[in-house]
Amino acid sequence: MNEFLGFLVNGLSLGAIYALIALGFVMIFKATSVMNFAHGSIVLLGAYVVGRTHDEVGFWWAALLGILAAAAAAALVDLIVLRHARGADLGTLAILTIGVDTLLSTELTREMGTAILDAGAPWGTSTVHLGGTSVPLSRLVAALVAVVVVAVLWAVFRFTHWGVRMRAAAEDGTTAALMGIRLGRVAAGAWAIAGVLAALAGVFLTSFPSPGISPAAGVTALAAVPAWVLGGFDSFPGAVVGGLVIGVVTALSAGYQEHLLFLGRDLAQVAPYAVMFLVLLVRPSGLFGSKEFARV
Amino acid sequence: MTTTAAVDAQPVVEVEDLRVTYARSVQALRGVSLWVPRKGVVAVLGNNGAGKSTLLRAISGTLGQEGGTVTDGSIRLAGRPVERYGPSAIVAEGVLHAPEGRRVFGTLTVEDNLRAGGTAARSRRARAEAGERVYALFPVLYERRRQRAGLLSGGEQQMLAIGRALMGSPRVLLLDEPSLGLAPLLTERIAEVITEINREGTAVVLVEQNAAMALRVADLAFVLEAGRVSLQGRAADLAGTTEVRDRYLGMGAGQRPAPPDPGQRPVPSGSGQLLPPSPGQLSPPDAERPSPPDVERPSPSGVAQPSPPGAGQPSPPTAAQPPSPGAQRKGTAEAGSAVHELVVEDVSVRFGGVQALDRVSFTVTPGSLHALIGPNGAGKSTCLNVLSGVYAPTTGGVRYGDHDLTRLPQHRIAAAGISRTFQNLALSPGETVLDNLLVARHRYMRTGFLSAALRTPRSRREAAEHRAAAERTAALLGLDRLLHSRVGELPYGDRKRVELARALCAEPGLLLLDEPVAGMNHGESLRMEQAIGTVQRELGISIVLVEHDMRFVMGLADRVTVLDFGRRIADGTPAEVQRDPHVLRAYLGDLPGVTT
DSSP: OHHHHHHHHHHHHHHHHHHHHHHHHHHHHHHHOOOOTTHHHHHHHHHHHHHHHHHHHOHHHHHHHHHHHHHHHHHHIIIIIIGGGTTOOHHHHHHHHHHHHHHHHHHHHHHHTTOOBOOOOTTTTOEEEETTEEEEHHHHHHHHHHHHHHHHHHHHHHHSHHHHHHHHHHHOHHHHHHTTOOHHHHHHHHHHHHHHHHHHHHHHHTSTTSOOBOTHHHHHHTTHHHHHHHHTSSOHHHHHHHHHHHHHHHHHHHHTGGGGGGGOSOHHHHHHHHHHHHHHHHOTTTTTOOHHHHOO | OOOHHHHHSOEEEEEEEEEEEETTTEEEEEEEEEEEETTOEEEEEEOTTSSHHHHHHHHHTOGGGGTEEEEEEEEEETTEEOTTOOHHHHHHTTEEEEOTTOOOOTTSBHHHHHHHHGGGOSSHHHHHHHHHHHHHHOHHHHHTTTSBGGGSOHHHHHHHHHHHHHTTOOSEEEEEOTTTTOOHHHHHHHHHHHHHHHHTTOEEEEEOSOHHHHHHHOSEEEEEETTEEEEEEEHHHHHHSHHHHHHTSOOSSSSOOOOOOGGGSOOOOOGGGOSOOOGGGSOOOOSSSOOOOOSOOSOOOOOOOOOOOSTTOOSOOOTTSOOOTTTSOTTTTOOSSOOOOEEEEEEEEEETTEEEEEEEEEEEOTTOEEEEEOSTTSSHHHHHHHHTTSSOOSEEEEEETTEEGGGSOHHHHHHTTEEEOOSSOOOOTTSBHHHHHHHGGGGGOOOOHHHHHHTOHHHHHHHHHHHHHHHHHHHHTTOGGGTTSBGGGSOHHHHHHHHHHHHHHTOOSEEEEEOTTTTOOHHHHHHHHHHHHHHHHHHOOEEEEEESOHHHHHHHOSEEEEEETTEEEEEEOHHHHHHOHHHHHHHHOSOTTOOO
């Protein structure tokens, strides 16, 4: 039982990180109808900037720099690459982002070489005992940050004028433009926020218990894709729930691997996709997705 | 309504010789000039595809999103040229556009819809004041402010769409079809609201299908036809002329409209035109006796207009002359189903508290073309949906031969030999025309999955037969050269004809057509008219045609039933119906000069 509880808490905290990434996917998809497969390398970029700069400026400033760099990079992808392809079909746009991902991750890999950087987070490798099970402190912080981020995002969307504009543009861009809402700014803003979320996720994804910042982090980040699809492409609550589900499934299938050997090793890599598949069989639009969007 | 002051005021919007092209090939506006007096209401009328919405999009700077560009001409706002401005710059100039189809943000609350509309407000205070004004104008929006806009009724959504535009405190409000799909009572309410908005100092450009309503609230009116202004003048004067009844309301001499005379087509010209006609120019309208057009044409010169290049302008209609028997293959697609009499008896349909149809009866004799007309919200589509089994009537019955249609599921109705088209197309865009047509042959196909896979001789023979049948139908409608084109790539008019062909491929005895020319331009609509005429002559089936373009119906129908407020207000031959005072009132409202 204790063992199960441990896996569950670990899974939820891992899921919180996936949720941050999936929220970025949803944000971009809602605002610009782009399936952004460059998101993994933006996660990596955020983490890389933190890893490179924390020695000189300290972790907190480094984190801020990482966040700004990822936000700027995401906004630039939108401004430079995608603005000129607005209205192209989903597939074309998705392939464009795959191209961007290849470029960005190749360059980052070249910069990093084989070195594995450390995020230099103050919580280091310490763990916390929680109800008879130990959890890395970084994961608890991650969960806390995710909760705060979700709450702030919700409040911004709900109450600010910027949020109303963003929601209006996401629902019907053509009509929103008739109100004087500048779709270009809304789009760039959405990408920048997704970049912020990506950088936050990048820091936690590369903190203990993972080995550190390496190009592999970009690929790990794509584990949030099933979370995004599972939640239903265009739903913020869906992204959070999807992230948590995938986190827990990953943690459980890794934890009980010994009992599940008949399914082969490294089940944790496959399990998220299996769960996604099963959910989509029952609910083709994902858990919270609206029908049109899921029919892509 | 018309005050001289409003008509003569300095124009706030001036459009001159505006030309707009979509996708670099389709000309939607071919030199439109019009103006909006400061604090005036201008109605823009015209059939579907005449370019009304395009005009509004050009003014609000949103053509680009639809793939359109202004190729020539100018739009000035208070003297300043704005035709190259983007939408947000236009909004900043105080021009707000409430688009067709309401387009409220359905997942946002009413309040948030209004906040989104307030983006353009200059200050927090301006926004708060605009909000109060909107709630005062539409108290129902205040009551529902916390509800999702998607849950509002159609009328409330329209009010929200207008209110949302008012949040930007516009100098000029562009309204695109605000009464579309609304019940007559709500249309009245919208008319009042427009008058009230105008009284507070906002100029309004009103694009409407409901000419009676538009002409009542407007000071000035312009009639667009095939991308040009064909008539203009004071709204009240225009409403009384036979010209408007004839061309726009279809209340003309009772036969097919004359082919457009090139000599009478307007020629866009300079600013000398930009004066309203003096009242003396307009003789009092005469409802009984057709008289020559009284209203000023933009250029009543006899100069022949060079025929415009490109699409949408076919040769004048030849449908008035009898078909040359040799030109058409006679009996190419014999009706596969027997043609029966359709009897609609005392049918009522009620949605919640709304009486959509109120004891409607009519009979369609076998082999005739029966038109069902009426203003928006009259219950025409509801009636068609009852005939095709989409809705069950609350009371009353529908008999087709021995079948009681109110008791049959939809696929059995199709099997009884009734097929239909849809107001908005329901085709598979990625498939070829041929494949779309073959779908309709479904009920005649006998080959099973296995024999089709094995390509047995019988299955091959059957496939060839169905293919031949589809090809014959395509030839009948002039689609034979498009058989292998993908439907999604065809122009709108062709797609509408594909849908008609698909309905015919089912070899029905009774064909239900829902607004076959909605959204078509003049040329396309003429070709559709010919196609329907051909079908009826060649196949001898019954056709029920729902349409609000009265002119289109008058030339085709054997018999016409007119609905208004869900009730049958007239039934008879086209000539009888056109003279019916109830019909005149339903279409034109109680206007001075129209004696009812």
